[in-house]
Amino acid sequence: MTAPRSSGPALAVVGATGAVGSVLLQILSQRADVWGDIRLIASPRSAGRVLAVRGEETEVIALTEDAFDGFGKGDIVLFLTPAEVSARWAPVVTARGAVVVDQSAAFREDPEVPLVVPEVNGHAVRIRPRGIVAGPDCVTAAMIATLGALHAEYGLADLAVSSYQAASAAGRAGSEALRRQLSLVAGSTLGEQTGDVRRAVGEDTGPFAAPLALNVVPWSGELREGGWSSHELAVRAETRRILGLESLPIAVTCVQVPVVTGHSLTVRARFEREVDAGHAREILEAAPGVVLVDDPEAGEFPTPADAAGTDPAWVGRVRGSLDDSRSLEFFVCADNLRKGAALNATQISELIAGEFA
Structure with missing residues (x-):
C-alpha cells in the first residue's frame, strides 16, 4: 500500500x-x-x-x-x-x-x-x-452511446441487434482458450470436413459452449425460458433501463466470435419519426464517446481491430432501411475490456x- x-x-x-x-x-x-x-x-x-x-x-x-x-x-x-x-x-x-x-x-x-x-x-x-x-454488460456498453444519441433526436421505438463478442469477455480464461485452440488447430491437418476443427480442439472448449477457433458460436450465457440466453435477456433489460424505455421491444442474438478483443454489433433501430441517414451520421459524429468511420467506397468502416485499445465506440455502415423510412441500420465496435x-x-x-x- x-x-x-x-x-x-x-x-x-x-x-x-x-x-x-x-x-x-x-x-x-x-x-x-x-x-x-x-x-x-x-x-x-x-x-x-x-x-x-x-x-x-x-x-x-x-x-x-x-x-x-x-x-x-x-x-x-x-x-x-x-x-x-x-x-x-x-x-x-x-x-x-x-x-x-x-x-x-x-x-x-x-x-x-x-x-x-x-x-x-x-x-x-x-x-x-x-x-x-x-x-452495464460490455455488449450493452458497446452500443448504448450510439443509441442514446439517436434516441434523443428521433425517439427509439424498436430495436434488433446481433452481437459478435470477443473471447476476452470471458476474462483471461477466454483469451487463453482461444489462443490455445488456435494453436491446436494450426498444429493439426485440416481437410475439407467442418468437423475437423472440433476434432483438433477436442473437449477443450474453455468457457465457451463450443470450440471458438475458426468458428462462430451462437450462444453466450445460461439457458432461460423460451430458448433465450441469460446474456441476451441482460442486454435487453439493460438497454431499456439506461434509455428509460421500460417497454421498448428488443430482440437480441449473442454470438461469440474468434476475436481476442473488441465486441461488434449489427443494429437495426426503428424510430418514432422518419430518419435521414445523412443527418443520423451527423448526430453520431457529434455524439460523446463515439467515432464515425463510414465510407464504404473507400473501404472505411469500423472493425474490432480498430477499436481494440481505444476509448470510443466506432460506428459505420450507417444506412437507411430499404423497407422502412423510420428504420436505420449500422455496425458498431468497441473494446470490451476498455469501453465496455x-x-x-x-x-x-x-x-x-x-x-x-
Missing part, C-alpha cells in the same frame, strides 16, 4: 489483477488524477503482487474486511469481480459510508441501484439509495468523486 498522496477521495480497486483490472490501472495513469490513495485488492492468491499505478509500485492486498479500513464518506470502491463477490462485499463497503461502483451483474436489475453509462445517463449517479452504482468495462467504471467513479470535490 502506498503512502497518502493528496486530499482527493480514496479509490479501491477490487479485482485489480484481472483482465479488466489491468486495463483500468492503465486508464488511471492516463486520465486526470483526481484520487488520493489508490488501494489494490484481489483474491488471497494474488495478494503480495506488485502492480504499477500512476507510475508507482503498489502492493496488492487480500480481499478481507480489513482491506477497507479507513474508507468512508467520499471514498469509492470499484468492484471488477464476479457477481457473487460483489454481492458479498458491496454491503460491507457501503456500511462504512463509501460508494460502490460495480461492474458485475449483481445489482444491474436492482431498482435502487442506478445503471449508468456516463455519455447517456450520467446524471443518474446522483441518486443511489443503496450507495451503489452499477455499470474499465473506462465506464472509471468515468462513473470520477463523476461521484466530483460530488465531494
Whole structure:
C-alpha cells in the first residue's frame, strides 16, 4: 500500500489483477488524477503482487474486511469481480459510508441501484439509495452511446441487434482458450470436413459452449425460458433501463466470435419519426464517446481491430432501411475490456468523486 498522496477521495480497486483490472490501472495513469490513495485488492492468491499505478509500485492486498479500513464518506470502491463477490462485499463497503461502483451483474436489475453509462445517463449517479452504482454488460456498453444519441433526436421505438463478442469477455480464461485452440488447430491437418476443427480442439472448449477457433458460436450465457440466453435477456433489460424505455421491444442474438478483443454489433433501430441517414451520421459524429468511420467506397468502416485499445465506440455502415423510412441500420465496435468495462467504471467513479470535490 502506498503512502497518502493528496486530499482527493480514496479509490479501491477490487479485482485489480484481472483482465479488466489491468486495463483500468492503465486508464488511471492516463486520465486526470483526481484520487488520493489508490488501494489494490484481489483474491488471497494474488495478494503480495506488485502492480504499477500512476507510475508507482503498489502492493496488492487480500480481499478481507480489513482491506477497507479507513474508507468512508467520499471514498469509492470499484468492484471488477464476479457477481457473487460483489454481492458479498458491496454491503460491507457501503456500511462504512463509501460508494460502490460495480461492474458485475449483481445489482444491474436492482431498482435502487442506478445503471449508468456516463455519455447517456450520467446524471443518474446522483441518486443511489443503496450507495451503489452499477455499470452495464460490455455488449450493452458497446452500443448504448450510439443509441442514446439517436434516441434523443428521433425517439427509439424498436430495436434488433446481433452481437459478435470477443473471447476476452470471458476474462483471461477466454483469451487463453482461444489462443490455445488456435494453436491446436494450426498444429493439426485440416481437410475439407467442418468437423475437423472440433476434432483438433477436442473437449477443450474453455468457457465457451463450443470450440471458438475458426468458428462462430451462437450462444453466450445460461439457458432461460423460451430458448433465450441469460446474456441476451441482460442486454435487453439493460438497454431499456439506461434509455428509460421500460417497454421498448428488443430482440437480441449473442454470438461469440474468434476475436481476442473488441465486441461488434449489427443494429437495426426503428424510430418514432422518419430518419435521414445523412443527418443520423451527423448526430453520431457529434455524439460523446463515439467515432464515425463510414465510407464504404473507400473501404472505411469500423472493425474490432480498430477499436481494440481505444476509448470510443466506432460506428459505420450507417444506412437507411430499404423497407422502412423510420428504420436505420449500422455496425458498431468497441473494446470490451476498455469501453465496455474499465473506462465506464472509471468515468462513473470520477463523476461521484466530483460530488465531494
